[in-house]
Amino acid sequence: MPSRKKARGRQNRAKKEAIRKADLRSLWEPMALCSRSNHVAAPCEHLLAVPPKIPQEGPAVSFMNHMADEGFFEKATRFPFETVMDTCWRFVSDLSLLFPGVKEEEDDGQHRALVIELLLRFLRNVFVRDSGIEGESWFHQHHNNEAAICCMINLLELHGTYSDWSVVVMRSAKTGEKLMLGNRRDVVKFAAKRLPCTCLKELHRATRTKVVKVGVCAGCRKRFPRSELFVCTGCMRVHYCSKGCQRAHWSDHKQYCGFPEVMSPDLPLDYIFMGLACSH
Incomplete structure:
Protein backbone atom coordinates (compact mmCIF):
# COMPACT_ATOMS: atom_id res chain seq x y z
CA MET A 1 0.00 0.00 0.00
CA PRO A 2 1.45 3.39 -0.92
CA SER A 3 2.05 5.69 2.00
CA ARG A 4 -0.12 8.73 2.60
CA LYS A 5 2.96 10.92 2.24
CA LYS A 6 3.64 9.65 -1.29
CA ALA A 7 -0.02 10.02 -2.20
CA ARG A 8 -0.05 13.62 -0.98
CA GLY A 9 3.13 14.25 -2.96
CA ARG A 10 1.53 13.00 -6.16
CA GLN A 11 -1.56 15.10 -5.51
CA ASN A 12 0.54 18.22 -4.91
CA ARG A 13 2.55 17.64 -8.09
CA ALA A 14 -0.64 17.09 -10.09
CA LYS A 15 -2.12 20.28 -8.64
CA LYS A 16 0.98 22.31 -9.51
CA GLU A 17 0.99 20.91 -13.05
CA ALA A 18 -2.69 21.77 -13.47
CA ILE A 19 -2.03 25.35 -12.31
CA ARG A 20 0.95 25.60 -14.68
CA LYS A 21 -1.14 24.41 -17.64
CA ALA A 22 -3.89 26.87 -16.77
CA ASP A 23 -1.37 29.70 -16.63
CA LEU A 24 0.04 28.75 -20.03
CA ARG A 25 -3.43 28.46 -21.49
CA SER A 26 -4.31 31.93 -20.24
CA LEU A 27 -1.52 33.34 -22.43
CA TRP A 28 -3.27 32.38 -25.68
CA GLU A 29 -6.91 31.37 -25.14
CA PRO A 30 -8.47 34.79 -24.28
CA MET A 31 -6.87 36.47 -27.29
CA ALA A 32 -7.64 33.56 -29.62
CA LEU A 33 -11.32 33.44 -28.63
CA CYS A 34 -11.79 37.21 -28.28
CA SER A 35 -15.31 36.96 -26.95
CA ARG A 36 -17.32 40.11 -26.27
CA SER A 37 -16.96 39.45 -22.56
CA ASN A 38 -13.18 39.60 -22.27
CA HIS A 39 -12.67 42.80 -24.34
CA VAL A 40 -9.13 41.93 -25.37
CA ALA A 41 -9.76 43.16 -28.92
CA ALA A 42 -12.59 44.10 -31.27
CA PRO A 43 -14.58 40.91 -31.93
CA CYS A 44 -14.69 39.69 -35.51
CA GLU A 45 -18.00 40.43 -37.23
CA HIS A 46 -17.41 37.90 -40.00
CA LEU A 47 -16.78 34.16 -40.05
CA LEU A 48 -14.52 34.29 -37.01
CA ALA A 49 -17.39 35.49 -34.83
CA VAL A 50 -18.13 31.88 -33.88
CA PRO A 51 -15.18 30.63 -31.79
CA PRO A 52 -13.94 27.07 -32.23
CA LYS A 53 -14.57 24.45 -29.59
CA ILE A 54 -11.35 24.04 -27.64
CA PRO A 55 -11.07 20.84 -25.61
CA GLN A 56 -9.74 20.89 -22.09
CA GLU A 57 -6.98 18.46 -23.01
CA GLY A 58 -5.57 17.05 -26.21
CA PRO A 59 -2.76 17.40 -28.77
CA ALA A 60 -3.82 20.86 -29.95
CA VAL A 61 -4.02 22.31 -26.43
CA SER A 62 -0.73 20.66 -25.52
CA PHE A 63 0.92 22.13 -28.60
CA MET A 64 -0.38 25.64 -27.86
CA ASN A 65 0.78 25.37 -24.26
CA HIS A 66 4.24 24.32 -25.41
CA MET A 67 4.35 27.38 -27.65
CA ALA A 68 3.27 29.55 -24.72
CA ASP A 69 6.04 28.03 -22.60
CA GLU A 70 8.60 29.06 -25.25
CA GLY A 71 7.34 32.65 -25.22
CA PHE A 72 5.60 32.71 -28.62
CA PHE A 73 2.67 34.71 -27.25
CA GLU A 74 4.66 37.35 -25.39
CA LYS A 75 5.74 40.57 -27.09
CA ALA A 76 8.93 40.75 -25.07
CA THR A 77 10.23 37.52 -26.66
CA ARG A 78 12.97 38.03 -29.23
CA PHE A 79 13.72 35.16 -31.59
CA PRO A 80 16.85 35.22 -33.76
CA PHE A 81 16.00 33.68 -37.15
CA GLU A 82 17.99 30.47 -36.64
CA THR A 83 16.59 29.99 -33.14
CA VAL A 84 12.94 30.36 -34.09
CA MET A 85 13.24 28.02 -37.08
CA ASP A 86 15.04 25.38 -35.01
CA THR A 87 12.33 25.72 -32.37
CA CYS A 88 9.53 25.38 -34.92
CA TRP A 89 11.12 22.33 -36.56
CA ARG A 90 11.59 20.68 -33.17
CA PHE A 91 7.99 21.38 -32.17
CA VAL A 92 6.51 19.79 -35.26
CA SER A 93 8.88 16.82 -35.58
CA ASP A 94 9.32 15.85 -31.89
CA LEU A 95 6.85 13.10 -31.00
CA SER A 96 7.48 13.71 -27.30
CA LEU A 97 5.42 16.89 -27.63
CA LEU A 98 2.32 14.70 -27.97
CA PHE A 99 1.17 16.27 -31.22
CA PRO A 100 0.32 13.21 -33.37
CA GLY A 101 -2.33 14.96 -35.45
CA VAL A 102 0.00 16.77 -37.85
CA LYS A 103 -0.46 14.40 -40.78
CA GLU A 104 -2.34 11.33 -39.62
CA GLU A 105 -5.21 10.28 -41.84
CA GLU A 106 -7.34 8.89 -39.05
CA ASP A 107 -8.30 12.33 -37.75
CA ASP A 108 -8.05 14.18 -41.11
CA GLY A 109 -5.51 16.55 -39.58
CA GLN A 110 -8.07 18.02 -37.19
CA HIS A 111 -5.51 18.75 -34.46
CA ARG A 112 -3.25 20.55 -36.92
CA ALA A 113 -6.19 22.51 -38.37
CA LEU A 114 -7.33 23.59 -34.91
CA VAL A 115 -3.85 24.84 -33.98
CA ILE A 116 -3.60 26.81 -37.23
CA GLU A 117 -7.04 28.35 -36.65
CA LEU A 118 -6.17 29.34 -33.08
CA LEU A 119 -2.87 30.88 -34.13
CA LEU A 120 -4.53 32.86 -36.93
CA ARG A 121 -7.25 34.09 -34.60
CA PHE A 122 -4.60 35.12 -32.07
CA LEU A 123 -2.72 37.10 -34.73
CA ARG A 124 -5.87 38.75 -36.06
CA ASN A 125 -6.91 39.94 -32.62
CA VAL A 126 -3.43 41.16 -31.67
CA PHE A 127 -3.11 43.12 -34.92
CA VAL A 128 -6.53 44.74 -34.55
CA ARG A 129 -5.96 45.63 -30.89
CA ASP A 130 -2.41 46.93 -31.18
CA SER A 131 -2.94 48.89 -34.40
CA GLY A 132 -5.90 50.64 -32.77
CA ILE A 133 -3.89 51.51 -29.66
CA GLU A 134 -0.53 52.42 -31.21
CA GLY A 135 -1.81 54.17 -34.33
CA GLU A 136 0.73 55.23 -36.96
CA SER A 137 3.71 53.88 -35.03
CA TRP A 138 2.31 50.35 -35.20
CA PHE A 139 3.14 49.99 -38.89
CA HIS A 140 6.84 50.60 -38.37
CA GLN A 141 7.34 48.26 -35.43
CA HIS A 142 8.32 44.63 -35.75
CA HIS A 143 7.54 42.17 -32.98
CA ASN A 144 9.45 38.94 -33.36
CA ASN A 145 6.81 36.84 -31.67
CA GLU A 146 4.22 37.70 -34.35
CA ALA A 147 6.61 36.67 -37.12
CA ALA A 148 7.50 33.52 -35.16
CA ILE A 149 3.82 32.54 -34.95
CA CYS A 150 3.55 33.01 -38.72
CA CYS A 151 6.57 30.73 -39.15
CA MET A 152 4.87 28.05 -37.07
CA ILE A 153 1.65 28.31 -39.10
CA ASN A 154 3.60 28.01 -42.33
CA LEU A 155 5.50 24.98 -41.05
CA LEU A 156 2.31 23.23 -39.95
CA GLU A 157 0.76 23.89 -43.36
CA LEU A 158 3.79 22.50 -45.17
CA HIS A 159 4.07 19.48 -42.89
CA GLY A 160 0.45 18.66 -43.62
CA THR A 161 1.09 18.99 -47.37
CA TYR A 162 4.44 17.46 -48.32
CA SER A 163 5.50 13.94 -47.49
CA ASP A 164 9.26 14.63 -47.36
CA TRP A 165 10.50 16.36 -44.20
CA SER A 166 13.52 17.75 -46.07
CA VAL A 167 11.20 19.59 -48.46
CA VAL A 168 9.25 20.97 -45.50
CA VAL A 169 12.44 22.25 -43.86
CA MET A 170 13.76 23.91 -47.01
CA ARG A 171 10.53 25.62 -47.99
CA SER A 172 9.76 26.75 -44.43
CA ALA A 173 13.28 28.16 -44.08
CA LYS A 174 12.79 30.40 -47.10
CA THR A 175 9.44 31.71 -45.85
CA GLY A 176 10.81 32.00 -42.32
CA GLU A 177 13.66 34.25 -43.41
CA LYS A 178 11.20 36.51 -45.24
CA LEU A 179 8.94 36.74 -42.19
CA MET A 180 11.57 37.05 -39.46
CA LEU A 181 13.85 39.46 -41.34
CA GLY A 182 11.15 41.46 -43.11
CA ASN A 183 8.67 43.85 -41.53
CA ARG A 184 5.02 44.28 -40.56
CA ARG A 185 3.94 44.24 -44.19
CA ASP A 186 4.93 40.58 -44.55
CA VAL A 187 3.24 39.27 -41.41
CA VAL A 188 0.00 41.20 -41.99
CA LYS A 189 -0.19 39.88 -45.57
CA PHE A 190 0.55 36.35 -44.36
CA ALA A 191 -2.31 36.41 -41.85
CA ALA A 192 -4.77 38.30 -44.07
CA LYS A 193 -4.44 35.76 -46.89
CA ARG A 194 -5.32 32.90 -44.56
CA LEU A 195 -8.20 34.37 -42.58
CA PRO A 196 -11.72 33.43 -43.71
CA CYS A 197 -12.87 37.02 -43.10
CA THR A 198 -11.95 40.53 -44.20
CA CYS A 199 -10.88 41.91 -40.83
CA LEU A 200 -7.28 42.48 -41.90
CA LYS A 201 -7.87 43.52 -45.51
CA GLU A 202 -8.04 47.23 -44.70
CA LEU A 203 -5.06 46.96 -42.36
CA HIS A 204 -3.13 45.15 -45.09
CA ARG A 205 -3.90 47.89 -47.62
CA ALA A 206 -2.75 50.54 -45.14
CA THR A 207 0.45 48.60 -44.44
CA ARG A 208 1.27 48.45 -48.15
CA THR A 209 1.17 52.25 -48.40
CA LYS A 210 3.16 52.91 -45.24
CA VAL A 211 5.84 50.19 -45.24
CA VAL A 212 8.07 49.16 -48.15
CA LYS A 213 9.05 45.54 -48.76
Missing part, protein backbone atom coordinates in the same frame (compact mmCIF):
# COMPACT_ATOMS: atom_id res chain seq x y z
CA VAL A 214 12.46 44.78 -47.30
CA GLY A 215 14.76 41.79 -47.35
CA VAL A 216 18.19 40.81 -46.05
CA CYS A 217 21.26 40.03 -48.12
CA ALA A 218 22.60 36.59 -47.20
CA GLY A 219 26.15 37.88 -47.67
CA CYS A 220 26.45 41.15 -45.76
CA ARG A 221 23.22 40.59 -43.73
CA LYS A 222 22.12 44.17 -44.36
CA ARG A 223 18.54 45.19 -45.11
CA PHE A 224 17.58 46.45 -48.54
CA PRO A 225 14.33 47.15 -50.36
CA ARG A 226 13.32 43.80 -51.76
CA SER A 227 13.30 45.21 -55.28
CA GLU A 228 17.08 45.74 -55.00
CA LEU A 229 17.84 42.13 -54.06
CA PHE A 230 18.22 39.24 -56.48
CA VAL A 231 17.71 35.57 -55.78
CA CYS A 232 20.34 32.86 -56.15
CA THR A 233 19.20 30.92 -59.22
CA GLY A 234 21.07 27.85 -58.03
CA CYS A 235 18.67 27.27 -55.14
CA MET A 236 15.95 29.97 -55.36
CA ARG A 237 16.15 30.37 -51.58
CA VAL A 238 18.62 33.09 -50.60
CA HIS A 239 18.97 36.69 -51.79
CA TYR A 240 21.95 38.96 -52.39
CA CYS A 241 22.42 42.70 -52.84
CA SER A 242 25.31 42.32 -55.32
CA LYS A 243 27.42 39.78 -57.16
CA GLY A 244 30.28 40.69 -54.84
CA CYS A 245 28.29 39.57 -51.80
CA GLN A 246 27.26 36.40 -53.60
CA ARG A 247 30.88 35.51 -54.44
CA ALA A 248 32.07 36.31 -50.91
CA HIS A 249 29.33 34.14 -49.41
CA TRP A 250 29.81 31.20 -51.77
CA SER A 251 32.16 29.26 -49.47
CA ASP A 252 29.38 29.09 -46.88
CA HIS A 253 26.45 28.81 -49.24
CA LYS A 254 27.73 26.17 -51.68
CA GLN A 255 26.95 23.25 -49.36
CA TYR A 256 23.27 24.29 -49.34
CA CYS A 257 22.93 25.51 -52.91
CA GLY A 258 21.16 23.51 -55.59
CA PHE A 259 17.81 21.82 -56.26
CA PRO A 260 15.87 24.98 -57.24
CA GLU A 261 12.89 22.80 -58.18
CA VAL A 262 12.13 22.35 -54.47
CA MET A 263 10.96 25.99 -54.38
CA SER A 264 8.65 25.57 -57.36
CA PRO A 265 4.94 26.31 -56.72
CA ASP A 266 4.17 23.23 -58.82
CA LEU A 267 6.23 20.84 -56.69
CA PRO A 268 4.41 17.47 -56.44
CA LEU A 269 3.14 16.67 -52.97
CA ASP A 270 4.91 13.28 -53.04
CA TYR A 271 8.25 14.72 -54.18
CA ILE A 272 11.22 13.01 -52.50
CA PHE A 273 14.34 15.11 -51.99
CA MET A 274 17.42 13.16 -53.04
CA GLY A 275 20.11 15.75 -52.26
CA LEU A 276 22.13 16.64 -49.21
CA ALA A 277 21.54 20.40 -49.13
CA CYS A 278 19.05 20.42 -46.27
CA SER A 279 21.11 18.63 -43.62
CA HIS A 280 20.06 21.04 -40.84
Whole structure:
Protein backbone atom coordinates (compact mmCIF):
# COMPACT_ATOMS: atom_id res chain seq x y z
CA MET A 1 0.00 0.00 0.00
CA PRO A 2 1.45 3.39 -0.92
CA SER A 3 2.05 5.69 2.00
CA ARG A 4 -0.12 8.73 2.60
CA LYS A 5 2.96 10.92 2.24
CA LYS A 6 3.64 9.65 -1.29
CA ALA A 7 -0.02 10.02 -2.20
CA ARG A 8 -0.05 13.62 -0.98
CA GLY A 9 3.13 14.25 -2.96
CA ARG A 10 1.53 13.00 -6.16
CA GLN A 11 -1.56 15.10 -5.51
CA ASN A 12 0.54 18.22 -4.91
CA ARG A 13 2.55 17.64 -8.09
CA ALA A 14 -0.64 17.09 -10.09
CA LYS A 15 -2.12 20.28 -8.64
CA LYS A 16 0.98 22.31 -9.51
CA GLU A 17 0.99 20.91 -13.05
CA ALA A 18 -2.69 21.77 -13.47
CA ILE A 19 -2.03 25.35 -12.31
CA ARG A 20 0.95 25.60 -14.68
CA LYS A 21 -1.14 24.41 -17.64
CA ALA A 22 -3.89 26.87 -16.77
CA ASP A 23 -1.37 29.70 -16.63
CA LEU A 24 0.04 28.75 -20.03
CA ARG A 25 -3.43 28.46 -21.49
CA SER A 26 -4.31 31.93 -20.24
CA LEU A 27 -1.52 33.34 -22.43
CA TRP A 28 -3.27 32.38 -25.68
CA GLU A 29 -6.91 31.37 -25.14
CA PRO A 30 -8.47 34.79 -24.28
CA MET A 31 -6.87 36.47 -27.29
CA ALA A 32 -7.64 33.56 -29.62
CA LEU A 33 -11.32 33.44 -28.63
CA CYS A 34 -11.79 37.21 -28.28
CA SER A 35 -15.31 36.96 -26.95
CA ARG A 36 -17.32 40.11 -26.27
CA SER A 37 -16.96 39.45 -22.56
CA ASN A 38 -13.18 39.60 -22.27
CA HIS A 39 -12.67 42.80 -24.34
CA VAL A 40 -9.13 41.93 -25.37
CA ALA A 41 -9.76 43.16 -28.92
CA ALA A 42 -12.59 44.10 -31.27
CA PRO A 43 -14.58 40.91 -31.93
CA CYS A 44 -14.69 39.69 -35.51
CA GLU A 45 -18.00 40.43 -37.23
CA HIS A 46 -17.41 37.90 -40.00
CA LEU A 47 -16.78 34.16 -40.05
CA LEU A 48 -14.52 34.29 -37.01
CA ALA A 49 -17.39 35.49 -34.83
CA VAL A 50 -18.13 31.88 -33.88
CA PRO A 51 -15.18 30.63 -31.79
CA PRO A 52 -13.94 27.07 -32.23
CA LYS A 53 -14.57 24.45 -29.59
CA ILE A 54 -11.35 24.04 -27.64
CA PRO A 55 -11.07 20.84 -25.61
CA GLN A 56 -9.74 20.89 -22.09
CA GLU A 57 -6.98 18.46 -23.01
CA GLY A 58 -5.57 17.05 -26.21
CA PRO A 59 -2.76 17.40 -28.77
CA ALA A 60 -3.82 20.86 -29.95
CA VAL A 61 -4.02 22.31 -26.43
CA SER A 62 -0.73 20.66 -25.52
CA PHE A 63 0.92 22.13 -28.60
CA MET A 64 -0.38 25.64 -27.86
CA ASN A 65 0.78 25.37 -24.26
CA HIS A 66 4.24 24.32 -25.41
CA MET A 67 4.35 27.38 -27.65
CA ALA A 68 3.27 29.55 -24.72
CA ASP A 69 6.04 28.03 -22.60
CA GLU A 70 8.60 29.06 -25.25
CA GLY A 71 7.34 32.65 -25.22
CA PHE A 72 5.60 32.71 -28.62
CA PHE A 73 2.67 34.71 -27.25
CA GLU A 74 4.66 37.35 -25.39
CA LYS A 75 5.74 40.57 -27.09
CA ALA A 76 8.93 40.75 -25.07
CA THR A 77 10.23 37.52 -26.66
CA ARG A 78 12.97 38.03 -29.23
CA PHE A 79 13.72 35.16 -31.59
CA PRO A 80 16.85 35.22 -33.76
CA PHE A 81 16.00 33.68 -37.15
CA GLU A 82 17.99 30.47 -36.64
CA THR A 83 16.59 29.99 -33.14
CA VAL A 84 12.94 30.36 -34.09
CA MET A 85 13.24 28.02 -37.08
CA ASP A 86 15.04 25.38 -35.01
CA THR A 87 12.33 25.72 -32.37
CA CYS A 88 9.53 25.38 -34.92
CA TRP A 89 11.12 22.33 -36.56
CA ARG A 90 11.59 20.68 -33.17
CA PHE A 91 7.99 21.38 -32.17
CA VAL A 92 6.51 19.79 -35.26
CA SER A 93 8.88 16.82 -35.58
CA ASP A 94 9.32 15.85 -31.89
CA LEU A 95 6.85 13.10 -31.00
CA SER A 96 7.48 13.71 -27.30
CA LEU A 97 5.42 16.89 -27.63
CA LEU A 98 2.32 14.70 -27.97
CA PHE A 99 1.17 16.27 -31.22
CA PRO A 100 0.32 13.21 -33.37
CA GLY A 101 -2.33 14.96 -35.45
CA VAL A 102 0.00 16.77 -37.85
CA LYS A 103 -0.46 14.40 -40.78
CA GLU A 104 -2.34 11.33 -39.62
CA GLU A 105 -5.21 10.28 -41.84
CA GLU A 106 -7.34 8.89 -39.05
CA ASP A 107 -8.30 12.33 -37.75
CA ASP A 108 -8.05 14.18 -41.11
CA GLY A 109 -5.51 16.55 -39.58
CA GLN A 110 -8.07 18.02 -37.19
CA HIS A 111 -5.51 18.75 -34.46
CA ARG A 112 -3.25 20.55 -36.92
CA ALA A 113 -6.19 22.51 -38.37
CA LEU A 114 -7.33 23.59 -34.91
CA VAL A 115 -3.85 24.84 -33.98
CA ILE A 116 -3.60 26.81 -37.23
CA GLU A 117 -7.04 28.35 -36.65
CA LEU A 118 -6.17 29.34 -33.08
CA LEU A 119 -2.87 30.88 -34.13
CA LEU A 120 -4.53 32.86 -36.93
CA ARG A 121 -7.25 34.09 -34.60
CA PHE A 122 -4.60 35.12 -32.07
CA LEU A 123 -2.72 37.10 -34.73
CA ARG A 124 -5.87 38.75 -36.06
CA ASN A 125 -6.91 39.94 -32.62
CA VAL A 126 -3.43 41.16 -31.67
CA PHE A 127 -3.11 43.12 -34.92
CA VAL A 128 -6.53 44.74 -34.55
CA ARG A 129 -5.96 45.63 -30.89
CA ASP A 130 -2.41 46.93 -31.18
CA SER A 131 -2.94 48.89 -34.40
CA GLY A 132 -5.90 50.64 -32.77
CA ILE A 133 -3.89 51.51 -29.66
CA GLU A 134 -0.53 52.42 -31.21
CA GLY A 135 -1.81 54.17 -34.33
CA GLU A 136 0.73 55.23 -36.96
CA SER A 137 3.71 53.88 -35.03
CA TRP A 138 2.31 50.35 -35.20
CA PHE A 139 3.14 49.99 -38.89
CA HIS A 140 6.84 50.60 -38.37
CA GLN A 141 7.34 48.26 -35.43
CA HIS A 142 8.32 44.63 -35.75
CA HIS A 143 7.54 42.17 -32.98
CA ASN A 144 9.45 38.94 -33.36
CA ASN A 145 6.81 36.84 -31.67
CA GLU A 146 4.22 37.70 -34.35
CA ALA A 147 6.61 36.67 -37.12
CA ALA A 148 7.50 33.52 -35.16
CA ILE A 149 3.82 32.54 -34.95
CA CYS A 150 3.55 33.01 -38.72
CA CYS A 151 6.57 30.73 -39.15
CA MET A 152 4.87 28.05 -37.07
CA ILE A 153 1.65 28.31 -39.10
CA ASN A 154 3.60 28.01 -42.33
CA LEU A 155 5.50 24.98 -41.05
CA LEU A 156 2.31 23.23 -39.95
CA GLU A 157 0.76 23.89 -43.36
CA LEU A 158 3.79 22.50 -45.17
CA HIS A 159 4.07 19.48 -42.89
CA GLY A 160 0.45 18.66 -43.62
CA THR A 161 1.09 18.99 -47.37
CA TYR A 162 4.44 17.46 -48.32
CA SER A 163 5.50 13.94 -47.49
CA ASP A 164 9.26 14.63 -47.36
CA TRP A 165 10.50 16.36 -44.20
CA SER A 166 13.52 17.75 -46.07
CA VAL A 167 11.20 19.59 -48.46
CA VAL A 168 9.25 20.97 -45.50
CA VAL A 169 12.44 22.25 -43.86
CA MET A 170 13.76 23.91 -47.01
CA ARG A 171 10.53 25.62 -47.99
CA SER A 172 9.76 26.75 -44.43
CA ALA A 173 13.28 28.16 -44.08
CA LYS A 174 12.79 30.40 -47.10
CA THR A 175 9.44 31.71 -45.85
CA GLY A 176 10.81 32.00 -42.32
CA GLU A 177 13.66 34.25 -43.41
CA LYS A 178 11.20 36.51 -45.24
CA LEU A 179 8.94 36.74 -42.19
CA MET A 180 11.57 37.05 -39.46
CA LEU A 181 13.85 39.46 -41.34
CA GLY A 182 11.15 41.46 -43.11
CA ASN A 183 8.67 43.85 -41.53
CA ARG A 184 5.02 44.28 -40.56
CA ARG A 185 3.94 44.24 -44.19
CA ASP A 186 4.93 40.58 -44.55
CA VAL A 187 3.24 39.27 -41.41
CA VAL A 188 0.00 41.20 -41.99
CA LYS A 189 -0.19 39.88 -45.57
CA PHE A 190 0.55 36.35 -44.36
CA ALA A 191 -2.31 36.41 -41.85
CA ALA A 192 -4.77 38.30 -44.07
CA LYS A 193 -4.44 35.76 -46.89
CA ARG A 194 -5.32 32.90 -44.56
CA LEU A 195 -8.20 34.37 -42.58
CA PRO A 196 -11.72 33.43 -43.71
CA CYS A 197 -12.87 37.02 -43.10
CA THR A 198 -11.95 40.53 -44.20
CA CYS A 199 -10.88 41.91 -40.83
CA LEU A 200 -7.28 42.48 -41.90
CA LYS A 201 -7.87 43.52 -45.51
CA GLU A 202 -8.04 47.23 -44.70
CA LEU A 203 -5.06 46.96 -42.36
CA HIS A 204 -3.13 45.15 -45.09
CA ARG A 205 -3.90 47.89 -47.62
CA ALA A 206 -2.75 50.54 -45.14
CA THR A 207 0.45 48.60 -44.44
CA ARG A 208 1.27 48.45 -48.15
CA THR A 209 1.17 52.25 -48.40
CA LYS A 210 3.16 52.91 -45.24
CA VAL A 211 5.84 50.19 -45.24
CA VAL A 212 8.07 49.16 -48.15
CA LYS A 213 9.05 45.54 -48.76
CA VAL A 214 12.46 44.78 -47.30
CA GLY A 215 14.76 41.79 -47.35
CA VAL A 216 18.19 40.81 -46.05
CA CYS A 217 21.26 40.03 -48.12
CA ALA A 218 22.60 36.59 -47.20
CA GLY A 219 26.15 37.88 -47.67
CA CYS A 220 26.45 41.15 -45.76
CA ARG A 221 23.22 40.59 -43.73
CA LYS A 222 22.12 44.17 -44.36
CA ARG A 223 18.54 45.19 -45.11
CA PHE A 224 17.58 46.45 -48.54
CA PRO A 225 14.33 47.15 -50.36
CA ARG A 226 13.32 43.80 -51.76
CA SER A 227 13.30 45.21 -55.28
CA GLU A 228 17.08 45.74 -55.00
CA LEU A 229 17.84 42.13 -54.06
CA PHE A 230 18.22 39.24 -56.48
CA VAL A 231 17.71 35.57 -55.78
CA CYS A 232 20.34 32.86 -56.15
CA THR A 233 19.20 30.92 -59.22
CA GLY A 234 21.07 27.85 -58.03
CA CYS A 235 18.67 27.27 -55.14
CA MET A 236 15.95 29.97 -55.36
CA ARG A 237 16.15 30.37 -51.58
CA VAL A 238 18.62 33.09 -50.60
CA HIS A 239 18.97 36.69 -51.79
CA TYR A 240 21.95 38.96 -52.39
CA CYS A 241 22.42 42.70 -52.84
CA SER A 242 25.31 42.32 -55.32
CA LYS A 243 27.42 39.78 -57.16
CA GLY A 244 30.28 40.69 -54.84
CA CYS A 245 28.29 39.57 -51.80
CA GLN A 246 27.26 36.40 -53.60
CA ARG A 247 30.88 35.51 -54.44
CA ALA A 248 32.07 36.31 -50.91
CA HIS A 249 29.33 34.14 -49.41
CA TRP A 250 29.81 31.20 -51.77
CA SER A 251 32.16 29.26 -49.47
CA ASP A 252 29.38 29.09 -46.88
CA HIS A 253 26.45 28.81 -49.24
CA LYS A 254 27.73 26.17 -51.68
CA GLN A 255 26.95 23.25 -49.36
CA TYR A 256 23.27 24.29 -49.34
CA CYS A 257 22.93 25.51 -52.91
CA GLY A 258 21.16 23.51 -55.59
CA PHE A 259 17.81 21.82 -56.26
CA PRO A 260 15.87 24.98 -57.24
CA GLU A 261 12.89 22.80 -58.18
CA VAL A 262 12.13 22.35 -54.47
CA MET A 263 10.96 25.99 -54.38
CA SER A 264 8.65 25.57 -57.36
CA PRO A 265 4.94 26.31 -56.72
CA ASP A 266 4.17 23.23 -58.82
CA LEU A 267 6.23 20.84 -56.69
CA PRO A 268 4.41 17.47 -56.44
CA LEU A 269 3.14 16.67 -52.97
CA ASP A 270 4.91 13.28 -53.04
CA TYR A 271 8.25 14.72 -54.18
CA ILE A 272 11.22 13.01 -52.50
CA PHE A 273 14.34 15.11 -51.99
CA MET A 274 17.42 13.16 -53.04
CA GLY A 275 20.11 15.75 -52.26
CA LEU A 276 22.13 16.64 -49.21
CA ALA A 277 21.54 20.40 -49.13
CA CYS A 278 19.05 20.42 -46.27
CA SER A 279 21.11 18.63 -43.62
CA HIS A 280 20.06 21.04 -40.84
